[in-house]
Amino acid sequence: MNKDESIDLEEIIKISKEITDDGAVCNRCLGRQFVNLWGNIGNEERGRRIKEILLDYYKRESSLKNGHRSASIRDPLEGDHVCWICGGLLDDLDKWVRRCVNISEDYGYDTFLVGTHISGLLHETEEYLWEKTGARHTESIKAEINREVGKRVGEITGKDVDFVKPDLLFLLDIPSDCVTINVKPIYIYGRYKKYVRNIPQTRWPCRACGGIGCPVCNYTGKKYQESVEELIGKHALKSFLGESTKFHGAGREDIDVRMLGNGRPFVLEIVNPKKRLSDLAEIEQDINKYERDKIEVSDIRFADKEEIYYLKSLKVDKIYKCDVSFDRIVNKEDIIKVITSMSGITLRQRTPTRVLHRRKDLIRERRVDRIELTDYSGDSVTLEISCAGGTYVKELITGDSGRTVPNLSDLLGVTATVRSLDVISFNH
Ligand SMILES: [Zn+2]
Ligand SMILES: [Zn+2]
Structure with missing residues (x-):
């Protein structure tokens, strides 16, 4: 027997006797109780050797006492004895x-x-x-x-x-x-641009049926028939033979806001993929070919799960292009004066009325770096607004009944309405 520091022969016999006294034990279950013994020979061989030791011991004992004893340590495969520990598993x-x-x-x-x-x-x-x-x-x-x-x-x-x-x-x-x-899952990183309004970022289940399908949603289970997630996901699913997708965006724009400029980073998670390798460049090409009226993707590459947390934690400055109309004609100089005064300020924004049903009602402070007038026609303007991530831009224009302070409507003394909004730069 090889030397082993932690256990001696007497102890082996004592322990294995106790185990085998309760019934037949398979080699693996016996060997498993002495894993440090005899190096890397495996529990089955270890158990077999221990049974030999035990049999020798009983033989010696019986020749001394003329007794008989050995049935309980028989290998279960040799007879009807099933290991009392693992049940033959x-x-x-x-x-x-x-x-x-x-x-x-x-x-x-x-x-x-x-x-x-x-x-x-x-x-x-x-x-x-x-x-x-x-x-x-x-x-x-x-x-x-x-x-x-x-x-x-x-x-x-x-x-x-x-x-x-x-x-x-x-x-x-x-x-x-x-x-x-x-x-x-497979994780794919990329950036997307969204060229059309009224497409949500992620799959949006029908509220009436919760996604099962009903007359309200024409049995699609969806409130909106398309989403950025699905437009990208269907090509990735086809390629990786996946079951479904989860979409993790670095924030999200409103449904009616376009995402332009350099695009917004995202990680697409493909659930239960049957393939793990695929040509990502081809997927990117397919998306940009078949979905080009609606979206465009770039920088597609493999990612890992940790990147999702990173994207979610990003607070990224953005630049918006915003078409605004007023309820009366406003002097160009007055507009320039007001937007200059708003550049570099910190807004106090109470959670907008339109998102109150899903966000906590609290006041957030958001930095506005710069507002520029890029187009003017009396009762309507186009503004370029650079601000911190998380700023509610629509409310910065309308004021949301005084919930965002200061705001363009109050400072100009008019009712200002947002006609359209685009993200034109995502600074990351
Ligand atoms: Zn066993
Ligand atoms: Zn429905």
Whole structure:
């Protein structure tokens, strides 16, 4: 026997006797209680050697006392004895390996990981065992199943185990007797421009039916038939054979606001992709070819999940182009005076009435860097407004019944209305 610092022969015999006294035990379950023993030989071989030691011990004992004792440590495969710890589970791991291989057949992937869910009873059995043996040298049955199944799946598929970010995660659900698969989403970064109004950024479910489909939405389940998410997503889904998408924009513009200039960054998440590799340049080309009347994308590349948090945390300065009309003719000099006085100020904006149903009612301070007059025709103007991210630009013009202070309407003493609004620069 090789030397082992942590356990001696006497202790091995004492612990393995205690375990086998309760009934037949398979090699793996026995070997698993002594994982530090004999190096990297595997629990099955370890258990087999321990049974030999135990048999030798009983032989010696019986020759001394002329007694007889050995049935309880027989290998369960040799007779009707089923391991009282795992119930034969560990001798049937190939069944689980086959299930993993089968379920993954439709997926393109490079890496995987195996996880196991065991029954409460098996968990209790393990705890009982650990109490009995002291659990100083033991490994959990989950760890053993994960490792063994992982090893064999790797041998068959030629794929690698990845503990941190596997492409596929197999969950062996022992109580339900099935394997489920969890596929790492694909994340794609890009920037989008939106050339038309009345298209929301993300898929917008019908409020009347909650997305199931009803007469109100013409059984589409959607309030708006298209969204930036869907216009981009359908091409990515086709390419990666995904199930659905989630769209993560660096903020969002209102439905009636166009997104121009350099575009807005986003990460598109493709849920349950069957392919992991695809030509992103081709996807970009397809979107820009088939959706060019509505949107355009650029800078498409692979991303990871962390980038979503980064995009969500961005507070980005923007430049807007805003067409405004007044209820009467206003002097050009007065307009220039007022917008010059508004450049460089900090607005106090109470949550606009139009978004109160979904945002908390509070006052936000937002910086306006510069307002410029780019077009003038008496009762209407075009303004270019540079301001901090999160500024409610429409309310900066209208005042929203005094909820945004100061505002253009009050300073000019007119009723100003926003005719159209475009983001023309997203400074990131
Ligand atoms: Zn067992
Ligand atoms: Zn509906």
